[in-house]
Amino acid sequence: MHESGFSDDKFDEARSFDNRIYADVAFMGNMQPDTETGDGNGKSTAKNGRFPWSNPDLLQRQINSRQQGIGRQRYPIVSWILAVGVLAAFIAELILSKQKTGQAVQTKPHLQPMIGPPPEFLISFGARFVPCMRKIPGLSVNNELPCLEYTTSDSQFFKPSQLCSLAEICGLKDPQNPNQAYRFFIHSGFIHILFNLIVLLTLCCQIEKLIGSLAYLIVFFAGGIGGNLLGGNFGLIGQPAVGASGSIYACISLEIVDLMYNAKYEANAKTRAIVSIVFAIIGLGLGLLPGIDNFSHIGGFCLGILGGLFFAPSIHATRKHMIITWVLRLLALALLIAYFVSLPLNFYQSDDPTNTCHWCRYLSCLPVFESCNGFGIVTTTPDGQSST
Secondary structure (H helix, E strand, O other), X not given: OOOOOOOOOHHHHHHHHHHHHHHHXXXXXXXXXXXXXXXXXXXXXXXXXXXXXXXXXXXXXXXXXXXXXOOOOXXXXXXXXXXXXXXXXXXXXXXXXXXXXXXXXXXXXXXXXXXXXXXXXXXXXOOEOHHHOOOEOOEOOOOEEEOHHHOOOOOOOOOHHHEEEHHHHHOOOOOOOOOOOOOOOOOOOHHHHHHHHHXXXXXXXXXXXXXXXXXXXXXXXXXXXXXXXXHHHHOOOOOOEEOOHHHHHHHHHHHHHHHHHHHHHOOOHHHHHHHHHHHHHHHHHHOOOOOEOHHHHHHHHHHHHHHHHHHOOOOOOOHHHHHHHHHHHHHHHHHHHHHHHHHHHHHHHOOOHXXXXXXXXXXXXXXXXXXXXXXXXXXXXOOOOEEO
C-alpha cells in the first residue's frame, strides 16, 4: 500500500470490495457468513445454496419482498369472485324470502336478530339444519312448523292447515331418508353478511395474495366445510345455522399463523395482529346470538391454523428453522386428515351426535335466549302436541 492508502494491486482492491459487500448482506440478513469470502485470487467463495439459510442473497430478497408486502400473486381474484357470489346469493335470498313469507326481513311477530329472513325460510333456503341431514331421536321430520307464508304473521297460534312438516320445509324427496349434507354457506341477515364481506375484502384478500389462489381456495372451503361439521356434531340440532363464517375464520387464523412464522420480518406485525384479534372477538360475540353458529367460527378458526401451518410461506434463516417448520407442516396435514375423518364418522354413525358433548351448545348460544333451550326449536307433533 502507498502512504496515500490506495491499493498497490487491483486484486487487493477487488477483495476489499467483495468483503464489504458480503459483510453487508450478512448483516442485513442477521446471519454470519457460512464460508470464507476470498480465496487469495480476488474471487468470492461464498455459497450460493438453494435455501435462504445457505444463501444470504436469497434470504435478503425474501426479507425485502416480505417487508414490501409482496406475496405469490398480485391480485386476489378468487376473493373478489367469492364476494360477488356471496352478495348475489344474499340478494336472491332476500327476494325469495319476500316472495314466500311476505317479508325480506322478518319484523313479525318479532325482529330477526341478524336483520334477515325468518328461520323457517332459512331452513328451506339451505341453512344447516340437522333434521334435514340425518335422523335425530326425538325430532322427527314429521313434526310441524308454520308454513312459510305464515311465519311473518302476528299470530302465535296456527290452524292445522297452516302447518307444514319439517320434511316439506326441508324439501326432502324421501322423508324417511333425510340426507341433505350440502346445507351450509348462506347468511342469516345484513349484520352477518356485512361482517363477512368486510373480512373477505380485506384480510382474506391479503391471505390470497400471500399464499396464492389454489392454496387459498383449499383453506377457504376447508374452513367452511369443517366449521359446519363441528357445528353439526356439537351445536343445537334444532337451530338452523348458516355456515359462511367458517371460511372467514380460516382467513383470520391463517393470518395469525403467518405472523407466527414471519413476525420479525413483517413491517406491520402488530397492526395485523390487532386487526385479526378484533375480527375474531366480534365474530365470536355475534356467534352467541340465535341463528349464527359459533361452532362454524371455532371449526373454521382451527382449520385455518392447520391450513396456515401447512401452506403459509416461511423465511428460513437457519436450517433448524426450516426443519421445525416442515415438521409442523406434516403434523398439520395429519391433523387435517384426522379432523375430516373423525367428525363425519361421529355425525353419521352415532345414534345422536349431540350426546358427545351436552354442554357444548353454550359455546354457540346463550341460555338466556328461549331458542337456545331443548332442541333449539319449537315444533308441533302430528297429533298436535308441542315439542321443544
